[in-house]
Amino acid sequence: MDLQTFMKDRKKLVEDALFSYMNAVKAPEVLLESMNYSLKAGGKRLRPLLVLATLKSFGKSEELGMPVACAVEMIHTYSLVHDDLPSMDDDDFRRGKPTNHKVFGEAMAILAGDALLTHSFEVMEDLLNYDVKPIKVVTLMKELAKAAGPTGMVGGQVADMEGEGAQLSLQDLEYIHRNKTGKLLGYSIVAGAILGDATEEQISKLEQFADHLGLAFQIRDDILDIEGDAAKIGKPVGSDTLNEKVTYPSLLTMNGAKEKLEYHIKEAKRILEEIPLESDLLGQLCDLIAKRDH
Numbered sequence: 537m538d539l540q541t542f543m544k545d546r547k548k549l550v551e552d553a554l555f556s557y558m559n560a561v562k563a564p565e566v567l568l569e570s571m572n573y574s575l576k577a578g579g580k581r582l583r584p585l586l587v588l589a590t591l592k593s594f595g596k597s598e599e600l601g602m603p604v605a606c607a608v609e610m611i612h613t614y615s616l617v618h619d620d621l622p623s624m625d626d627d628d629f630r631r632g633k634p635t636n637h638k639v640f641g642e643a644m645a646i647l648a649g650d651a652l653l654t655h656s657f658e659v660m661e662d663l664l665n666y667d668v669k670p671i672k673v674v675t676l677m678k679e680l681a682k683a684a685g686p687t688g689m690v691g692g693q694v695a696d697m698e699g700e701g702a703q704l705s706l707q708d709l710e711y712i713h714r715n716k717t718g719k720l721l722g723y724s725i726v727a728g729a730i731l732g733d734a735t736e737e738q739i740s741k742l743e744q745f746a747d748h749l750g751l752a753f754q755i756r757d758d759i760l761d762i763e764g765d766a767a768k769i770g771k772p773v774g775s776d777t778l779n780e781k782v783t784y785p786s787l788l789t790m791n792g793a794k795e796k797l798e799y800h801i802k803e804a805k806r807i808l809e810e811i812p813l814e815s816d817l818l819g820q821l822c823d824l825i826a827k828r829d830h
């Protein structure tokens with residue numbers, strides 16, 4: 537199947553599902569407005585698409601992946617709302633729009649982020665309505681908590697903050713990116729595989745695949761922060777330099793960063809070839825990530 541068609545169709549399905557989960561929430565109006573503002577601001581919906589593409593690669597109905605796809609996008613959106621706060625990156629634009637705290641104020645942005653995070657676990661419970669066994673639902677929830685929490689994204693964000701202005705090694709930088717960005721991307725793939733009844737061996741290979749994909753995604757992000765077009769990426773370029781962040785180009789030079797990106801994409805595709813899959817969507821996603829302009 538062609539990736540462009542897949543992404544266009546599924547993006548709409550994911551957004552419909554996301555908004556239908558949100559429409560069912562009874563909460564103070566301003567909180568819902570703030571949560572919806574960031575959820576509806578757009579974004580590539582890459583993590584949900586990874587869940588669905590992996591399920592399809594195992595020949596399973598993608599509908600089954602919708603609760604996980606939406607939960608992951610809610611957690612990703614919360615992380616961006618908090619990442620933009622004055623106490624963190626202090627950014628004014630995200631997804632081409634003023635950041636959440638610029639519109640709703642800092643306190644509401646913090647609470648909207650908290651609400652998106654906690655609500656995501658309630659959304660996961662919907663898996664039971666797709667006849668997923670309770671033990672599998674618990675495993676998927678536990679893995680999500682691990683990927684998003686102190687041993688994953690939050691831990692990576694702390695290492696990122698502590699590394700600002702410091703002299704980091706490539707190993708330090710990889711730790712940050714594996715956790716801050718890689719773990720949630722990896723979870724999206726592994727969750728799709730778990731729902732697709734993948735074997736332990738296939739899951740372990742997909743974890744290695746996701747590791748390379750996550751690092752490649754972040755290297756491209758660092759490159760776009762220098763070479764990207766602000767209108768396309770929906771946020772100003774040069775913020776890493778402004779925040780004195782160590783990046784792949786700053787450590788390895790721009791050419792070195794591009795070589796590293798190529799290496800991780802090549803490795804990801806090599807590992808993918810070792811798993812018999814029913815579609816080439818994940819392989820096509822590698823190419824898309826390597827060349828993305830937003």
Ligand SMILES: CC(C)=CCC/C(C)=C/COP(=O)(O)OP(=O)(O)O
Nearest residue numbers: 615616618619625689690693716717
């Ligand atoms: C617990 C929290 C708040 C986690 C934030 C995770 C995350 C991936 C932030 C964006 O990273 P970035 O700052 O490298 O990207 P961008 O340039 O898009 O802000």
Ligand SMILES: C=C(C)CCOP(=O)(O)OP(=O)(O)O
Nearest residue numbers: 578579580581582631717757
């Ligand atoms: C992890 C990073 C680098 C933050 C942005 O993630 P995305 O590039 O997936 O952001 P959206 O498309 O969801 O806005």
